[in-house]
Amino acid sequence: MALKAISAKDAASLDKDLMEIGGWSLDQLMELAGLSVSQAGKYLAAPELQDYNVLVVCGPGNNGGDGLVAARHLAQYGYNPSVYYPKQGKNELYQRLKVQLENLCVPFITDFEAELQKTDFLVDAIFGFSFGGPLRAPFGEIVSQIEKSSVPVLSVDAPSSWDIQAGPPKEGPGATFMPKALISLTAPKPCVQYYRGRHFIGGRFLTRTIAEKYGLDLPQYQGIDQILEVGVDAEGRL
Numbered sequence: 001m002a003l004k005a006i007s008a009k010d011a012a013s014l015d016k017d018l019m020e021i022g023g024w025s026l027d028q029l030m031e032l033a034g035l036s037v038s039q040a041g042k043y044l045a046a047p048e049l050q051d052y053n054v055l056v057v058c059g060p061g062n063n064g065g066d067g068l069v070a071a072r073h074l075a076q077y078g079y080n081p082s083v084y085y086p087k088q089g090k091n092e093l094y095q096r097l098k099v100q101l102e103n104l105c106v107p108f109i110t111d112f113e114a115e116l117q118k119t120d121f122l123v124d125a126i127f128g129f130s131f132g133g134p135l136r137a138p139f140g141e142i143v144s145q146i147e148k149s150s151v152p153v154l155s156v157d158a159p160s161s162w163d164i165q166a167g168p169p170k171e172g173p174g175a176t177f178m179p180k181a182l183i184s185l186t187a188p189k190p191c192v193q194y195y196r197g198r199h200f201i202g203g204r205f206l207t208r209t210i211a212e213k214y215g216l217d218l219p220q221y222q223g224i225d226q227i228l229e230v231g232v233d234a235e236g237r238l
């Protein structure tokens, strides 16, 4: 299957269209995005493991919000998610998502290094399509620790630290970061041409009209699935 990529600028504009023309709220989009992340996590988790520890690392923007939603669904599926949220977004939406997790007794941890040792799976919801430039503290250290650990990673929308257009940084934190799985939301970002691993598409809210406006393909989701596994071809299309 080949799915066209969308630039960071178009992805931001598409989001705006969904909300300003399409009648969607950010809460709704984030709920569906986070639900699809949790489904990819469930799909990838070893079925024989009952007590699955999942560490969800959230950044300060909407990528982090997707992670908070995914953590809630993973808790409802019976896993043991914990959340590392070192730079919390001020938006009241994130605060509400936090309350929802606290009510499910999902811990917000502070000792990242210790938690990394205990986890079976890490969800990278640090940065998505609005990431730019070198990593600012504390995220350089966080990405380095993830990179050095052997824990399998599911990245949300893009591997955090990668330039959305140009892919992994040439040096420093993230230069060798290659998550085991990636879930692109709405459409793949151009950096997927540098990605090798399991690749899913999620965020099942794209309409034909918006897909045509941005020259995108409508993913052929099956049945009630919120995710679709896709592959990479030689031209960097998916």
Ligand SMILES: NC(=O)C1=CN([C@@H]2O[C@H](COP(=O)(O)OP(=O)(O)OC[C@H]3O[C@@H](n4cnc5c(N)ncnc54)[C@H](OP(=O)(O)O)[C@@H]3O)[C@@H](O)[C@H]2O)[C@@H](O)CC1
Binding pocket: 014, 015, 029, 030, 033, 059, 060, 061, 062, 063, 064, 065, 066, 126, 127, 128, 129, 130, 131, 132, 133, 134, 135, 136, 137, 139, 156, 157, 158, 185, 186, 187, 203
């Ligand atoms: N339609 C869809 O597909 C939907 C997509 N959704 C999701 O939204 C995501 C995009 O969210 P977003 O626009 O809020 O930005 P995101 O990538 O989270 O990062 C922004 C934050 O990062 C920070 N920051 C940036 N660079 C940095 C650096 N070098 N070092 C350190 N910090 C840095 C920046 O800080 P600032 O520069 O503003 O100070 C800001 O706080 C998208 O990828 C998808 O996951 C759904 O939720 C909804 C529907």
Ligand SMILES: [K+]
Binding pocket: 063, 124, 125, 126, 127, 128, 155, 156, 157, 158, 159, 160
């Ligand atoms: K990410």
